[in-house]
Amino acid sequence: MNDSVRRIDPSTDPGSAAAMLGCTPSQIGPCVRCQGLTVRYGSNTQPICPACRTRDERPA
Numbered sequence: 001m002n003d004s005v006r007r008i009d010p011s012t013d014p015g016s017a018a019a020m021l022g023c024t025p026s027q028i029g030p031c032v033r034c035q036g037l038t039v040r041y042g043s044n045t046q047p048i049c050p051a052c053r054t055r056d057e058r059p060a
């Protein structure tokens with residue numbers, strides 16, 4: 001179980017989101033699915049946020 005992966009609300013400060021995601025604030029952008037914050041720019045982009053990806057990995 002990995003319930004620690006949570007959606008990062010779009011109102012979250014980019015600096016805080018960057019710290020959670022392990023990237024820089026300039027790389028932060030909205031998830032294409034839930035609009036939560038994820039790594040959208042630069043190298044190693046993740047257009048689907050960690051919370052959505054974790055959900056995908058679980059059985060429906």
Ligand SMILES: [Zn+2]
Pocket residue numbers: 007031032033034035036048049050051052053
């Ligand atoms: Zn998402």
